[in-house]
Amino acid sequence: PAHADENTADTAPMEGNSDAAAGTDVVQAAADALEATGTQLSREGGFGLGRRALEAEVAAWDIDIRPDGTGLPEGSGDVWTGEEVWVENCAMCHGDFGEAVGRWPVIAGGWDTLDRKDPVKTVGSYWPYLSTVYDYIHRAMPFGNAQSLEPDQVYALTAYILYLNNVVEDDFELSRDTFLDVEMPNADGFFPDDRAEAELAQWRTEPCMENCKDAVEITMRARVLDVTPEGEADAVETAAEAPAEAVSATDMATDGNATELEVAEAEAETPREDTVAVEAVPAEEVAALDPELVASGEKLFRQCQACHAVGEGADNKVGPQLNGVVGRTAGSVDGFRYSSALEDANAEGLIWNHETLAAYLEDPRGYMPGTKMSFRGLRDTADRDAIIAFLASHGQ
Amino acid sequence: QADPAITELQPWMRYLGEGVDARPYGHPSEHEAHVVRRNVEWLTADPVSSVNFTPLHELDGIITPNGLCFERHHAGIAEVDPAQHRLMINGLVDTPLVFTMADLMRFPRVNRVHFLECAANSGMEWAGAQLNGCQYTHGMIHNVMYTGVPLRLLLEEAGVKTGGKWLLAEGADASAMTRSIPMEKALDDCLVAFKMNGEALRPEQGYPVRLVVPGWEGNMWVKWLRRLEVGDQPWEHREETSKYTDLLDNGRARKWTWEMDAKSVITNPSPQAPITHGRGPLVITGVAWSGRGTVPRVDVTTDGGVTWHEARMSGPSMDKSMHRFYYEMDWDGAPLLLQSRAMDSTGYVQPTKDMLRQVRGENSIYHNNGIQTWAVNANGEAENVEIS
Numbered sequence: 139p140a141h142a143d144e145n146t147a148d149t150a151p152m153e154g155n156s157d158a159a160a161g162t163d164v165v166q167a168a169a170d171a172l173e174a175t176g177t178q179l180s181r182e183g184g185f186g187l188g189r190r191a192l193e194a195e196v197a198a199w200d201i202d203i204r205p206d207g208t209g210l211p212e213g214s215g216d217v218w219t220g221e222e223v224w225v226e227n228c229a230m231c232h233g234d235f236g237e238a239v240g241r242w243p244v245i246a247g248g249w250d251t252l253d254r255k256d257p258v259k260t261v262g263s264y265w266p267y268l269s270t271v272y273d274y275i276h277r278a279m280p281f282g283n284a285q286s287l288e289p290d291q292v293y294a295l296t297a298y299i300l301y302l303n304n305v306v307e308d309d310f311e312l313s314r315d316t317f318l319d320v321e322m323p324n325a326d327g328f329f330p331d332d333r334a335e336a337e338l339a340q341w342r343t344e345p346c347m348e349n350c351k352d353a354v355e356i357t358m359r360a361r362v363l364d365v366t367p368e369g370e371a372d373a374v375e376t377a378a379e380a381p382a383e384a385v386s387a388t389d390m391a392t393d394g395n396a397t398e399l400e401v402a403e404a405e406a407e408t409p410r411e412d413t414v415a416v417e418a419v420p421a422e423e424v425a426a427l428d429p430e431l432v433a434s435g436e437k438l439f440r441q442c443q444a445c446h447a448v449g450e451g452a453d454n455k456v457g458p459q460l461n462g463v464v465g466r467t468a469g470s471v472d473g474f475r476y477s478s479a480l481e482d483a484n485a486e487g488l489i490w491n492h493e494t495l496a497a498y499l500e501d502p503r504g505y506m507p508g509t510k511m512s513f514r515g516l517r518d519t520a521d522r523d524a525i526i527a528f529l530a531s532h533g534q
Numbered sequence: 535q536a537d538p539a540i541t542e543l544q545p546w547m548r549y550l551g552e553g554v555d556a557r558p559y560g561h562p563s564e565h566e567a568h569v570v571r572r573n574v575e576w577l578t579a580d581p582v583s584s585v586n587f588t589p590l591h592e593l594d595g596i597i598t599p600n601g602l603c604f605e606r607h608h609a610g611i612a613e614v615d616p617a618q619h620r621l622m623i624n625g626l627v628d629t630p631l632v633f634t635m636a637d638l639m640r641f642p643r644v645n646r647v648h649f650l651e652c653a654a655n656s657g658m659e660w661a662g663a664q665l666n667g668c669q670y671t672h673g674m675i676h677n678v679m680y681t682g683v684p685l686r687l688l689l690e691e692a693g694v695k696t697g698g699k700w701l702l703a704e705g706a707d708a709s710a711m712t713r714s715i716p717m718e719k720a721l722d723d724c725l726v727a728f729k730m731n732g733e734a735l736r737p738e739q740g741y742p743v744r745l746v747v748p749g750w751e752g753n754m755w756v757k758w759l760r761r762l763e764v765g766d767q768p769w770e771h772r773e774e775t776s777k778y779t780d781l782l783d784n785g786r787a788r789k790w791t792w793e794m795d796a797k798s799v800i801t802n803p804s805p806q807a808p809i810t811h812g813r814g815p816l817v818i819t820g821v822a823w824s825g826r827g828t829v830p831r832v833d834v835t836t837d838g839g840v841t842w843h844e845a846r847m848s849g850p851s852m853d854k855s856m857h858r859f860y861y862e863m864d865w866d867g868a869p870l871l872l873q874s875r876a877m878d879s880t881g882y883v884q885p886t887k888d889m890l891r892q893v894r895g896e897n898s899i900y901h902n903n904g905i906q907t908w909a910v911n912a913n914g915e916a917e918n919v920e921i922s
Binding site for chain 1: 572573574575576578579580582583608609610622623624625629630631632633634637640641642644646662663664665666667670683684685686687690691693702704708709710712721722723725748760761763765767769770771772775776779781783784785786787788789790791792793795805833837838839840841842853871875877880881882883885889893896897909917918919920921922
């Protein structure tokens with residue numbers, strides 16, 4: 139949504155256009171610039187290309203929410219409902235209380251760390267707008283199953299995240315009406331780019347060319363940390379060992395926000411070798427593998443890859459690695475923390491064969507109440523057969 | 535002793551090679567198999583939402599080959615069927631519109647060479663030297679010739695209303711990436727591009743269509759572009775609040791730091807590309823770029839900044855594009871402390887890392903354009919260091 143009645147628009151600060159390239163053909167540069175902006179290519183009244191977007195089409199794609207609440211759907215959700223949705227859909231990556239598993243983003247805590255070394259940037263400590271939380275959950279979460287939650291669930295999750303961050307009490311209910319009542323702790327923590335005043339002026343000086351300093355000393359070496367990946371062969375090993383030493387390494391600006399110590403712990407929990415006692419895959423199942431079915435299963439498996447690895451060197455991720463899953467006992471991969479449901483199934487000796495896997499994949503939570511697997515299930519029999527065939531092709 | 539490479543008949547001199555049907559889409563020599571994008575596995579939770587790095591030390595000139603352009607995804611590579619792809623413009627416009635790819639191809643198009651640098655490039659080096667290789671310290675950048683439609687033409691087609699001051703660009707992948715862009719920039723030099731270096735965009739670079747936002751941080755160059763919404767205010771979405779904001783020492787953060795500051799790096803020699811030829815003629819080379827214009831000048835020092843030499847710029851100098859520089863010398867086998875320093879067309883001089891830290895502290899992550907130092911020892915091996 140683009141427009142609200144209350145217009146308190148910020149305006150965008152813009153630098154002046156840069157000078158024309160020194161030493162190049164100024165006329166040509168100017169012509170290029172004109173072309174690039176499209177001003178010389180415009181046509182009065184337009185080109186008559188494209189067609190009018192239907193209201194239903196705009197509604198289907200226009201999912202964005204703005205700081206003033208523009209775009210929020212009808213609905214509501216409370217903290218405790220949010221906890222239930224969180225446990226089922228979010229906790230496997232972000233932890234039961236937003237503390238995060240492994241290198242996945244930390245959602246709660248980190249208050250009063252922004253001006254310290256290794257700040258913890260969470261929704262509570264850093265995010266300035268509540269609308270961003272709702273927008274992002276609906277837009278991109280759960281990871282690998284985007285836009286699958288109903289508005290009431292997103293409201294509830296947003297309320298739970300606020301609760302985890304001590305922004306609201308446990309009896310809080312979030313709705314479109316209460317949305318603007320919430321004050322984010324770091325709402326005032328941002329200011330527009332001021333490099334023009336703070337930096338550019340002082341760094342636009344004629345640089346020194348001779349006798350610029352008396353002495354030079356090396357003050358720091360990268361090899362002290364030794365976190366550089368080397369050849370492909372030892373890349374995995376390097377990655378596994380590196381973070382333990384990289385305690386002063388800067389937090390990388392990607393989705394993984396864990397500190398390096400947490401990374402090291404996460405790595406330590408991950409088994410480097412498959413020590414699972416894999417039961418033999420029944421011969422008839424191997425013989426029955428249809429290459430086309432396996433190939434189609436491989437494509438379908440993409441929706442599983444956010445959580446499961448399979449193939450050479452596969453490690454446990456959010457879900458256990460799946461090498462040899464067809465034929466093995468449920469809940470038996472070493473080093474993976476299963477739900478109590480899977481632990482019970484393991485104790486009862488449930489074997490993952492075509493029949494049991496098909497039933498699990500069709501409706502994970504119906505077949506295995508309490509499983510941490512947040513997958514919605516595969517309705518289509520042919521799809522289930524294909525994925526199982528693909529998994530069976532990775533026997534070890 | 536006669537050189538066997540000359541005196542012996544090599545297999546390729548004797549036997550026939552493959553015919554014209556063998557490689558309908560060509561690939562590099564098998565001897566170049568080490569020239570690949572590489573990941574730093576410990577950086578992120580999952581390669582589906584991660585980054586890999588351009589092997590700058592293996593490249594020359596200013597154009598990055600498409601298969602080596604660094605990748606950054608937030609939900610993996612979207613495999614989009616162009617026949618099913620649509621670009622919608624909605625919001626504060628006279629007529630909300632839907633374009634097919636065929637529609638886009640009928641607008642006038644232009645060709646522009648621009649660098650795309652991730653705001654987090656060199657981000658792991660804020661607190662100090664950490665990674666040995668310009669691929670890892672500076673490889674979140676590529677420089678490509680784009681063919682595309684000026685964004686202005688598409689916005690004019692829909693008719694931006696008077697209150698339309700901001701644009702939201704949105705991708706079609708499973709992260710539905712969004713960024714807010716001020717209308718002034720959108721109407722200035724942004725492109726909706728469908729070709730890179732002459733061929734269709736690679737899937738990992740946003741096939742079939744991406745936004746080009748020259749000189750501004752790479753996260754704004756939305757890939758798999760499916761929607762442009764015109765609004766009167768910025769959206770302040772996840773990527774422009776919780777990410778891609780620059781946290782300063784005092785706990786407050788800069789936002790809207792879109793422009794990429796002038797920067798340069800020596801790509802050879804460097805830790806992954808040591809000097810192997812001993813004393814004598816040595817080619818020192820590297821790349822430089824600025825989000826504010828061109829880079830008419832780069833200085834190089836071999837003694838850690840006591841004395842600087844103006845490098846030789848070579849190849850086309852284009853607005854918000856990568857530039858190539860060379861500094862040739864006779865190496866006497868003594869250790870070197872190599873640095874390069876870019877000066878852009880606005881007079882901005884690339885600062886040292888310590889100058890940056892004085893202004894911003896060590897928690898900024900983004901926009902680290904500080905001067906890089908390689909220490910070359912007597913064996914020709916190079917290491918990432920910091921100096922006084």
